[in-house]
Amino acid sequence: MASCAFASPISTPATPPSTPVVHSSTAPAPPIRKFRAVDADNHNILLNRPGLITLVLGTNEDSQDAARAAGRSLYPLQGRPDFQLIVVVDLRDSIATWVPSVVTAQMRSNLDHEAIALKPYFLKNGNKSDPRSTSYVIPDFSGTICPQLGWTESSDHLRAVLFGADSREIERWDKVDNMTTLQTDVRSAIQVLVDMEQAKAAAMGKTPGSKLLQPQTAHPPLPPLVPQPKPN
Numbered sequence: 001m002a003s004c005a006f007a008s009p010i011s012t013p014a015t016p017p018s019t020p021v022v023h024s025s026t027a028p029a030p031p032i033r034k035f036r037a038v039d040a041d042n043h044n045i046l047l048n049r050p051g052l053i054t055l056v057l058g059t060n061e062d063s064q065d066a067a068r069a070a071g072r073s074l075y076p077l078q079g080r081p082d083f084q085l086i087v088v089v090d091l092r093d094s095i096a097t098w099v100p101s102v103v104t105a106q107m108r109s110n111l112d113h114e115a116i117a118l119k120p121y122f123l124k125n126g127n128k129s130d131p132r133s134t135s136y137v138i139p140d141f142s143g144t145i146c147p148q149l150g151w152t153e154s155s156d157h158l159r160a161v162l163f164g165a166d167s168r169e170i171e172r173w174d175k176v177d178n179m180t181t182l183q184t185d186v187r188s189a190i191q192v193l194v195d196m197e198q199a200k201a202a203a204m205g206k207t208p209g210s211k212l213l214q215p216q217t218a219h220p221p222l223p224p225l226v227p228q229p230k231p232n
Contacts, residue, residue: 032167037088037138037145040107045086045136047149048163051218053083053189057176058151058159060090066158066176071114073179073228074186079122079131082165082193082219083186086136090154092143100141111135126220162186165193179228193219 035047047056055074059067067087077083089107096103115132122131140146149161150172157175162185164170170189176182197219 079125079127
């Protein structure tokens, strides 16, 4: 018994504690879907381009007048570095499918004339480039782009989808009939970018030596809201 008192006790290895499994309560954001199409100038363009607020108008032969009114309501925003307008013309089951070259030629001619009207607005927004270079109209003869935007069926109404600077959809309209409301909603999306940039600039201004830095303004202040006439 005494010998047992001085013997080294037999120790049992301790079982290492199990590592707890942490379950994240936040699901990963769904991947961003990119929408590409070929415009009337035969350019492959990205509709929801990152860094821009993009309004995509969906029109056809029956809603052309509404599309023109919507386009005019957004003239004051044209030429901004953070906004673009894209028009998708739904020509499925249209006689236009018989003469696509004639139709696209007419679209290009219309864009040439509209670029002249847009030039003063570009200059007001500090943009000296040719408006024609960023005028996008996409003819959809075979239904390659409209269904991707959720327009599986044709409609007599002007439709629209608004994409944010993160390329994700912000808002959509199945019937655009109030151009002032449309302009207000687009402006609100742009204003978020303006506010974020101004807040960042204010924070930098509190840093010693930061006043020597003059960052380029990607989101200039918005022009005043221009009320639009109500459609008849």
